Amino acid sequence: xxxRPNDPASESTVVADEPSLGRGQFSVLILGxxxxxxxxxxxxxxxxxxxxxxxxxxxxxxxxxxxxxxxFTISSPFWGRVSDRIGRKPVILIGLIGYTVGTIVFAAxxxxxxxxILTGLPLFALIIFVRCLQAMxxxxxxxxxxxxxxxxSSRVRRTQTIARLSAASSMGMIIGPVFAGFLxxxxxxxxxxxxxxxxxxxxxxIALQLPAKDGHSTYDRAIPRQKLRVLDPRIRLYxxxxxxxFIGFSGLQxxxxxxxxxxxxxxxxxxxxxxxxxxxxSAFSTFTMQLTVAQRFGGQxxxxxxxxxxxxxxxxxxxxxxxxxxxxxxxxxxxxxxLGMAVPAIASAASLAVSAEEQxxxxxxxTACPAAGFIAGPLLAGVLYKIHPEFAAVGAAIVxxxxxGFSFSQNPQER
Numbered sequence: 001x002x003x004r005p006n007d008p009a010s011e012s013t014v015v016a017d018e019p020s021l022g023r024g025q026f027s028v029l030i031l032g033x034x035x036x037x038x039x040x041x042x043x044x045x046x047x048x049x050x051x052x053x054x055x056x057x058x059x060x061x062x063x064x065x066x067x068x069x070x071x072f073t074i075s076s077p078f079w080g081r082v083s084d085r086i087g088r089k090p091v092i093l094i095g096l097i098g099y100t101v102g103t104i105v106f107a108a109x110x111x112x113x114x115x116x117i118l119t120g121l122p123l124f125a126l127i128i129f130v131r132c133l134q135a136m137x138x139x140x141x142x143x144x145x146x147x148x149x150x151x152x153s154s155r156v157r158r159t160q161t162i163a164r165l166s167a168a169s170s171m172g173m174i175i176g177p178v179f180a181g182f183l184x185x186x187x188x189x190x191x192x193x194x195x196x197x198x199x200x201x202x203x204x205x206i207a208l209q210l211p212a213k214d215g216h217s218t219y220d221r222a223i224p225r226q227k228l229r230v231l232d233p234r235i236r237l238y239x240x241x242x243x244x245x246f247i248g249f250s251g252l253q254x255x256x257x258x259x260x261x262x263x264x265x266x267x268x269x270x271x272x273x274x275x276x277x278x279x280x281x282s283a284f285s286t287f288t289m290q291l292t293v294a295q296r297f298g299g300q301x302x303x304x305x306x307x308x309x310x311x312x313x314x315x316x317x318x319x320x321x322x323x324x325x326x327x328x329x330x331x332x333x334x335x336x337x338x339l340g341m342a343v344p345a346i347a348s349a350a351s352l353a354v355s356a357e358e359q360x361x362x363x364x365x366x367t368a369c370p371a372a373g374f375i376a377g378p379l380l381a382g383v384l385y386k387i388h389p390e391f392a393a394v395g396a397a398i399v400x401x402x403x404x405g406f407s408f409s410q411n412p413q414e415r
Contacts, residue, residue: 025152028210029145030168032092035202036099036141037172039195041283042180045276048257049268050188054113058385060124062254062378067128068135069250069374075136076371080143080364084357088151089210091144096203098137100196105130107192114189139371146363150351158351163294163344167287177276177283184272234353235362237407238346239369241305244403245342246373248312248396249335251381252319253279255392256328258385264325274325281329282336289340301349302407308342309404311335313397320393331393 051061083091109130113123145165153161180191256278261271297304315334322328347366354362377396384391 025148025210026164028206029092029148029165032096032141032202032206033145033165033168034172034175035195035198036096036138037169038176038179038198039099039103039172039192041172041176041279042191042195042276044253045177045180045257045279046184046188046191046272048254048261048275049271050110053188053268054110054123055119056124058255058258059379059382062382064128064131065250065254065378066375068131069371069378071132071135072139072371073368073375075139076143076368077361077364079140080147080360080362080367082140082360083144083147083363084360088144088148088360089206091140092148092206092210093203095138095141095144096199096206098134098140100199100203102130102134102138103192103196103199106134107189107196111189135371139367142367143360143364146347146351146367147360150363158348160295162347162351163290166294166340166344166347167290171283171287177279181273181276184269188268188272232354235350235365237302238305238350238353239365241309241342241403241407242346242366242369243372244399244406245309245312245339245346246370247377247380248316248373248400248403249339250370250374250377251384251392251396251399252316252332252335254378255381255385255389256332259328259389259392260325262389278329278332282332282339285333285336286340286343289337290344293341294344297345301345301352304341304345305349306404306407308338308340308345309400309407310338311341312338313400313404314338316393316397316400320390320397 047064048058048061051064056064079091079095106127109123109127112118113127118126146162149161149165150158176195179194183191183194257271257275260266260274260278261268264274266274293307294304311334315331315336315338317331318334319328319331322331346369347363350362350366380395381392384395
């Protein structure tokens with residue numbers, strides 16, 4: 001006899017059959033995301049003074065970030081689709097190994113500049129080339145990890161699961177600046193070599209501990225699938241919101257070191273430390289919002305996206321008006337809180353909008369969005385900073401206000 005849809009026994013069967021991310025799987029995914037987040041956040045803290053130490057100006061330093069972000073944007077969707085075909089674990093490992101090797105070579109490139117072996121335009125070209133190669137491979141980690149989590153979580157718990165993974169990245173963003181500030185006493189390159197060692201350790205643990213198969217995937221990866229497009233009406237709102245969020249945030253983040261160094265008259269090491277404090281405050285706010293609001297939110301993800309955008313606007317306006325270190329610190333905390341709400345909600349909404357066969361493609365596109373923001377954000381902010389230091393934050397606020405307004409003009413429906 002068939003059970004009715006509202007039969008308690010049927011409901012319990014559905015719950016029992018729901019996919020879930022096991023503790024072991026979750027732990028090693030966290031390790032991979034944590035190591036790369038630590039490495040990326042310490043780069044943001046040390047790159048402004050490090051770039052200036054080899055003779056680069058603000059636009060050149062921001063161009064390094066923007067150029068690598070362009071490659072990251074192109075590569076992430078590719079790795080997402082590859083993970084749909086060959087599985088998530090190999091793609092995650094490619095990203096971590098690429099990050100490890102790339103970070104070592106990136107640091108070595110700055111070393112030859114510091115020693116005067118290579119200077120000027122040749123050094124600038126070398127550093128951009130190395131950073132872009134690193135971005136091409138390290139872009140595999142996040143879409144592989146997000147798609148793995150989507151494969152192993154139910155629709156009901158998708159936002160909470162992705163928020164937990166995002167919290168791991170946020171914890172890395174908290175640890176990274178502290179890591180950089182502590183290790184910078186041995187030189188500005190020391191944090192990068194340490195970050196490479198962390199990523200190598202994470203790759204080894206994932207290789208040994210993460211199950212090779214995505215246990216709850218029911219489709220055949222050998223069957224060719226139609227490519228998920230950027231303008232797909234199911235996800236384009238979320239892609240636009242994500243790009244807009246990171247145009248605003250990245251512009252502020254990449255001019256933060258310049259603003260602090262110029263307004264407070266700091267040395268290179270002091271700039272890395274003060275920048276680290278601000279990034280740590282931002283990341284701590286992100287982490288807190290992900291552990292509290294994002295993991296407990298039960299409504300449509302778009303509402304959480306809008307709340308996050310509002311917090312980001314407030315943070316950008318505070319930084320624009322700030323006249324001291326405390327004001328900038330508070331503004332960065334608001335920015336971090338906005339990211340903590342918006343980022344996991346965007347990823348969850350996109351995942352819920354597509355089919356199981358398209359999870360890798362959706363994860364790749366969503367993962368590419370922050371990098372796309374890092375293409376435009378630092379370049380725009382660098383130009384505005386040259387005009388007037390406060391204009392970088394004003395520009396970020398305008399972008400975020402426009403995205404927030406667009407989000408209210410749309411009324412997305414889940415599948």
